[in-house]
Amino acid sequence: SSAVTQDPAVSVALGQTVRITCQGDSLKNYYANWYQQHPGQAPILVIYGKNNRPSGIPDRFSGSTSGNTASLTITGAQAEDEADYYCFSRDTSGHHWVFGGGTKLTVV
């Protein structure tokens, strides 16, 4: 399959660490970019490439890849991190881009 898949929902206690994952064969060859989207707002890029944060993104956000799984880790989750998170990468052909279905993160 050329798709990438995410768990629909994840929860984390305030201040704890959470990992949001994205699986797909293409991730063996391509990094995943990660987007955060709050309700009613445009997505914002939080991680790109191997593990790069755009300016203004807190360092509690980090990215990694192992095999066919890309992960976004939030170390010390804050209330404002509650949002939808999408992974975005190429498909196995490299000629198309694909989004994961999104993970709704709840901070409790």
Next chain:
Amino acid sequence: QLQLQESGPRLVKPSETLSLTCTVSGGSISSSSYYWGWIRQPPGKGLEWIGSKYHNGITYYNPSLKSRLAMSVDTSKNQFSLRLNSVTASDTAMYYCASLGSSAWYKDSWGRGTLVTVSS
């Protein structure tokens, strides 16, 4: 820092053509560092990649939209455009233009998006 801005009609009638333009500032659309792309998000749903175009003319389209889709670039205006024909209500979405890094070294940038509604 690239900045992108979408423009175009916000209301399109069923069976007609949706046309959007993205104006790029802060960099050249002839750059080899980026693909120029479109992404959309129907209300209450996830993100969908529509298509991407490279400076050398190579164009990739989402297979599910390919038969209705055309993308073009105007280097003189530093703009790129999207045309989606035979639209239906299911094409109602927030449409975003984006610069997509051609390698992992380059950061994606998106416009703020424009809501296009398909309705008679």
